[in-house]
Amino acid sequence: xxxxxxxxxxxxxxxxxxxxxxxxxxxxxxxxxxxxxxxxxxxxxxxxxxxxxxxxxxxxxxxxxxxxxxxxxxxxxxxxxxxxxxxxxxxxxxxxxxxxxxxxxxxxxxxxxxxxxxxxxxxxxxxxxxxxxxxxxxxxxxxxxxxxxxxxxxxxxxxxxxxxxxxxxxxxxxxxxxxxxxxxxxxxxxxxxxxxxxxxxxxxxxxxxxxxxxxxxxxxxxxxxxxxxxxxxxxxxxxxxxxxxxxxxxxxxxxxxxxxxxxxxxxx
Amino acid sequence: xxxxxxxxxxxxxxxxxxxxxxxxxxxxxxxxxxxxxxxxxxxxxxxxxxxxxxxxxxxxxxxxxxxxxxxxxxxxxxxxxxxxxxxxxxxxxxxxxxxxxxxxxxxxxxxxxxxxxxxxxxxxxxxxxxxxxxxxxxxxxxxxxxxxxxxxxxxxxxxxxxxxxxxxxxxxxxxxxxxxxxxxxxxxxxxxxxxxxxxxxxxxxxxxxxxxxxxxxxxxxxxxxxxxxxxxxxxxxxxxxxxxxxxxxxxxxxxxxxxxxxxxxxxxxxxxxxxxxxxxxxxxxxxxxxxxxxxxxxxxxxxxxxxxxxxxxxxxxxxxxxxxxxxxxxxxxxxxxxxxxxxx
Numbered sequence: 001x002x003x004x005x006x007x008x009x010x011x012x013x014x015x016x017x018x019x020x021x022x023x024x025x026x027x028x029x030x031x032x033x034x035x036x037x038x039x040x041x042x043x044x045x046x047x048x049x050x051x052x053x054x055x056x057x058x059x060x061x062x063x064x065x066x067x068x069x070x071x072x073x074x075x076x077x078x079x080x081x082x083x084x085x086x087x088x089x090x091x092x093x094x095x096x097x098x099x100x101x102x103x104x105x106x107x108x109x110x111x112x113x114x115x116x117x118x119x120x121x122x123x124x125x126x127x128x129x130x131x132x133x134x135x136x137x138x139x140x141x142x143x144x145x146x147x148x149x150x151x152x153x154x155x156x157x158x159x160x161x162x163x164x165x166x167x168x169x170x171x172x173x174x175x176x177x178x179x180x181x182x183x184x185x186x187x188x189x190x191x192x193x194x195x196x197x198x199x200x201x202x203x204x205x206x207x208x209x210x211x212x213x214x215x216x217x218x219x220x221x222x223x224x225x226x227x228x229x230x231x232x233x234x235x236x237x238x239x240x241x242x243x244x245x246x247x248x249x250x251x252x253x254x255x256x257x258x259x260x261x262x263x264x265x266x267x268x
Numbered sequence: 269x270x271x272x273x274x275x276x277x278x279x280x281x282x283x284x285x286x287x288x289x290x291x292x293x294x295x296x297x298x299x300x301x302x303x304x305x306x307x308x309x310x311x312x313x314x315x316x317x318x319x320x321x322x323x324x325x326x327x328x329x330x331x332x333x334x335x336x337x338x339x340x341x342x343x344x345x346x347x348x349x350x351x352x353x354x355x356x357x358x359x360x361x362x363x364x365x366x367x368x369x370x371x372x373x374x375x376x377x378x379x380x381x382x383x384x385x386x387x388x389x390x391x392x393x394x395x396x397x398x399x400x401x402x403x404x405x406x407x408x409x410x411x412x413x414x415x416x417x418x419x420x421x422x423x424x425x426x427x428x429x430x431x432x433x434x435x436x437x438x439x440x441x442x443x444x445x446x447x448x449x450x451x452x453x454x455x456x457x458x459x460x461x462x463x464x465x466x467x468x469x470x471x472x473x474x475x476x477x478x479x480x481x482x483x484x485x486x487x488x489x490x491x492x493x494x495x496x497x498x499x500x501x502x503x504x505x506x507x508x509x510x511x512x513x514x515x516x517x518x519x520x521x522x523x524x525x526x527x528x529x530x531x532x533x534x535x536x537x538x539x540x541x542x543x544x545x546x547x548x549x550x551x552x553x554x555x556x557x558x559x560x561x562x563x564x565x566x567x568x569x570x571x572x573x574x575x576x577x578x579x580x581x582x583x584x585x586x587x588x589x590x591x592x593x594x595x596x597x598x599x600x601x602x603x604x605x606x607x608x609x610x611x612x
Contacts, residue, residue: 160312
């Protein structure tokens, strides 16, 4: 049932992105830029850094809570892409066994530190990306890309692709279901069936492209796709931008964790 | 083999972003110069086709495990290198955004690894000459799929290695990646050929039309493109090394691991210094030469230089601080939620 899951989750993100919350209403350009800077800040820490990464979780937390995105959904998405990173990261504690320090007589090696560092980097960057897309409509993202001078053809391609992913995936899903109903167990997943299935889908796609082209011509297509009109940069966008940049700056260049810890220890 | 944000350093990520954006801009310009508007919906729909075809799994003969289509060779054959590169880039962008496959910073790496080598190296240098008169298409597709994927896999290894986040030894990683991608390349070549042959046998006229559009768009020599990308690579290499010398935790660190020292030992005066001067002006990685150099240091000294100092005294406040921050974070989340419920 892998196919259905992937297809439905794509549609689910699309639906999430049309909610109306504070985060959803922030300008897409601001959100895209902040997300990119966020990821660069996170991955630019030295490889043994673990604690300094924790404050960055405030961004996903706020996006999640304000944007009303279900936590389960984000966790599921993270789990789906987890294996590759885990597989690469697991070698760090194996290859690097020098002890960095002891916590209650339990040795912590440099390899373990970098292992946890990679995992936290991974969760931060992936959750930020998922939340960015779940709180921003795709046309908004494309508008932001246009604003950042991405070539027009590429954006047109993205818009087209996004639109037809749903159409063709649905078509593919119908074909797969029809095949599954006529076959038992693993039967029907052999290469020769796949080739016929994909080949048929290819022909249908090309035919469809032709029909779309004529339909577009009939509606005055001149080589560029029109999309969402210009957005005005509002006051709240500006405030969001300033606050985010400030927070990122502080988290990146000051040791927030130790500062709070010291204040707390002294208070005791 | 999608690269992840967590495994790369910003220098590597930004460099490959620059390369990929350059590639897209160049392809876009090329397409715009001599484009039939018909190509636009075709590119979009074929991209969606690859996407949908990737979602269907098949059993790999002889192993029982399942695999799926990659699609970059198929796109190159149908659409030509420029359009294929743009389509592949768009597919990877959507995968990064909606499936978190790869990441935002790693997107440049992924477009480069999975798009560039097939469209701009394997297709023009292997597929085109081999399959000149419509003969040997199977061999041509198979070989170019394999080479495209091998180069892509090696690129993943290099990016991981230069980022210095993973401890995987270079050699071991290569030995891991290349054979796996040899197998994937063979399957990809077979499936790509089979799909195109099947489609051509059922509706030959339709594929003809696609090829005609393709030929119209790929006039002009590919030599210029390859030259341009070579220059771009050098420029980016220079950028990378400039970063490396200003940021010792990323690149320099990995070089340090290989040589045991951040800088290679040098002899004063003589022709070597001259060469080095020239090299520093033009080199991709001015700080280091890729040559094994004997190190005089003892292993213990090496160890000390390699690791940052972690002060045990401050780790206590570090641990307390983390707990506090985590509590704060969770509290913020719950507060926002509670506040929302009340207002609704």
